Amino acid sequence: MKDSNAERMLRKYKGFANSVKQMLNQEYKFLGGDKIQDMFIKDLLEEFNRHLKDGWKLDAGQVVWWAAHKDEYPGRNKTIENTKMVPVILSIASQDDLLLRLDGYSAKEIRKSKVARILREAYEQDGVLNQADVSLLIGVSAGTVGKDIREFQLEQGVVLPYRGTIHxxxxxxxxxxxxxxxxxxxxxxxxxxxxTSHSEEACDRYIKGFKKVLKLHGDGIPTENIASELEMSKSLVRQYVEIIEDLAETTKGEKR
Known part of the structure; x- marks a missing residue:
């Protein structure tokens, strides 16, 4: 028994492919040869389908957004045009927001939950957002988004997946x-x-760096010398020293 829907879809795809081939013959004659054109059209269709999101499958309050691929690390002189991007579906408004509001949570608490949700949704779809993305999506400043992220992470003891942490x-x-x-x-x-949405290798790298700095800092060696001996940047050593001092203060407070 023939599948009429499948046949219609096949005709649609062939129609699109034929349209592209006609355009190539008329506008891009230098890209010659049927075999090369067919290979190009096949790759074009695959790329198109990979990025296609069906608007009718979006729930109320959702949008499609472009995010950097989670494996696309930044590099020197690397522009956004040279960065692999993926389309992600994000819940800008959801029933969770309404439930939190009904439970008496403040607007700030609901916003922090929203920021966390958006970042996690993107990461689950192989994308990572930056603070500017979230700023545009929910209509607050990037500084506010950054503050929300820091507070949520410290309050919940988790690391949210965004470009600052993943990359x-x-x-x-x-x-x-x-x-x-x-x-x-x-x-x-x-x-x-x-x-923390990190690889075990990344966690081990931070832990090893921490242990090395902890030993030298405990021996009274200045930050500049630690950086030189461990071949770390001064800013990274200062970060570890700040963590060490914060942990020491926390330990003192717990013993009181």
Whole structure:
């Protein structure tokens, strides 16, 4: 028995392919040869389908947004045009927001929850957003988004997946601090990686750096000398020292 829907879809795709081929013959004659054209059209269709999102499948309050691929790390002189992007579906408004409001949560608390949700949704679809993306999506300043992220991470003891943490852009002290805090509490590396949306290798790298700086800092060696001896940047060493001092203060407070 023939599938009429499948046949219609096949005709539609052939119609699109024929239209592209006609355009190539008329406007891009230098791209010659049927075989080359057919290969190009096949690749074009695959790329188109990979990026296609069906608007009718969006729930109320959702939008489609372009995000950097989670494996697309920044590089020197690398522009957004040279960055692999993926389309992601994000819930700008959801029933969760309404439920929080009914439960008496403040507008700020609901916004922080929204920011966390958007970042996680993008990451689950292989994308990572930056603070400017979220700023445009929810209509607040990038500074407010950054503050919301930091507060949410510290309050919940988690690391949210965005470009600052996943791609290590900027100072992003918070995620290092949370990883080290969990290490100090003897939480296994695989669990730390799961909670913080990091690879085990990345967690181990932070932990090893922390232990090296901890030893030298404990020996009274100045930050500049630690940076030189460990071949780390001064800013990175200062981040570790800040974490060490914060942990020491926390330990003192717990003993009182």
């Amino acid at each position: 290590d852009i900027g100072p992003t002290l918070t995620h290092k601090k949370i990883i080290i805090q969990q290490f100090v509490r003897n939480i296994p590396t695989p669990e730390i990686a799961r909670r």
